[in-house]
Amino acid sequence: MVSFDTTERVVAYGAGEVLVEAIKTARELGFEVAVVTAPRQAEAEIDGEAMVDLLRSQDVETVVTDDVNQSSQVNELVGRQTVGLSFGAAWIFDESVIDAHNGRLVNFHGSRLPQDRGGGGFSWRILRDDPLGYSQAHLVTPSIDTGNILLTDEYRFPESCTTPVEYAAYANEKEAEIVTELLEGIAGGREFETTSQPEYLSSYWPRLSTEEHGYIDWEWSLKEIVQFIRAFSDPYEGAKTFVNGIEVRLKQSESFRGDGTFHPFQTGILYRKDDQRGYVATPDGSLIVESVRDEDGEEILSDIAVGDRFYTPTERLRQARRTRVYFTPTGMQREEHDS
Numbered sequence: 001m002v003s004f005d006t007t008e009r010v011v012a013y014g015a016g017e018v019l020v021e022a023i024k025t026a027r028e029l030g031f032e033v034a035v036v037t038a039p040r041q042a043e044a045e046i047d048g049e050a051m052v053d054l055l056r057s058q059d060v061e062t063v064v065t066d067d068v069n070q071s072s073q074v075n076e077l078v079g080r081q082t083v084g085l086s087f088g089a090a091w092i093f094d095e096s097v098i099d100a101h102n103g104r105l106v107n108f109h110g111s112r113l114p115q116d117r118g119g120g121g122f123s124w125r126i127l128r129d130d131p132l133g134y135s136q137a138h139l140v141t142p143s144i145d146t147g148n149i150l151l152t153d154e155y156r157f158p159e160s161c162t163t164p165v166e167y168a169a170y171a172n173e174k175e176a177e178i179v180t181e182l183l184e185g186i187a188g189g190r191e192f193e194t195t196s197q198p199e200y201l202s203s204y205w206p207r208l209s210t211e212e213h214g215y216i217d218w219e220w221s222l223k224e225i226v227q228f229i230r231a232f233s234d235p236y237e238g239a240k241t242f243v244n245g246i247e248v249r250l251k252q253s254e255s256f257r258g259d260g261t262f263h264p265f266q267t268g269i270l271y272r273k274d275d276q277r278g279y280v281a282t283p284d285g286s287l288i289v290e291s292v293r294d295e296d297g298e299e300i301l302s303d304i305a306v307g308d309r310f311y312t313p314t315e316r317l318r319q320a321r322r323t324r325v326y327f328t329p330t331g332m333q334r335e336e337h338d339s
Helices: 017-028 051-057 072-077 095-100 121-127 164-187 222-231 314-321
Strands: 009-014 032-037 061-064 082-087 105-109 132-139 149-156 239-243 246-256 270-273 278-282 285-293 323-328 331-336
Touching: 009 017, 017 032, 017 051, 017 082, 017 164, 032 051, 032 072, 051 061, 061 072, 082 164, 105 164, 121 164, 121 222, 132 164, 149 164, 222 239, 222 246, 222 285, 314 323
Parallel strands: 009 032, 009 082, 032 061, 082 105
Antiparallel strands: 105 132, 132 149, 239 246, 246 285, 270 278, 278 285, 323 331
């Protein structure tokens, strides 16, 4: 059991709409509030405004720091009566910060633990065709996503969710519910029963970058291609491939089998189009695409001729598989392995 008695202040770490709502709820419950965020997260847009500006306009003390573990401003904020709430925080908290919170530092994770540790959550879920959602609150340890679980809400995404932005919007509503449950429980003196994570079930999935990983392999099945395009659709730039020597991005795709199947050598050929969509051949059927944009974001489907072929050079596919990305407090870093 875990108790949060004598809590006076709530410090939220990270960014996002749920963080902003959590701060509002904590204030309404009578807690002092503050936010700690990283430079790359401070400018995240919330209601058309940079998060850091929005919070400061509401008189919320907001600290922007590269290193939460070495910040004197954070040290001044945190005390034994402080509960920390992490929403996609950009750092790995070390033991000194956890101890400063008296162990009362909680992370909100938007997928199942311990099976879905790590990042890239909604894109990985779309790739796996996984319709189940999880909002979980767990205690923070120096290792990633390993602490005991305090609260869990399991749900099913509606069929209308097909892109990461749609998954995220629905998941945010669910996450906000357990944030409120936690804060109201803290205010009411509730003791939370904890559940340990069985390590033998654990899996870790790395971060994804559309720029590095978003290349379509036209040897995949039609279903796999549709899943991949959806996984890198809004809010991302779209899955990438080439046509007529130009790199393009595809969004808003679906499968169609009304024209039958095609020989593998026909794969990628745009065999029909109208004013709204194009039909691309694959061995399993047709890929319908409604958006083809060039690197400048201009819609160019109307400029692509029937008979032109979408393709992805083998080297781009190899590079995508040998590149790993990390998101630091200041931005993305890539690590490429030559062999």
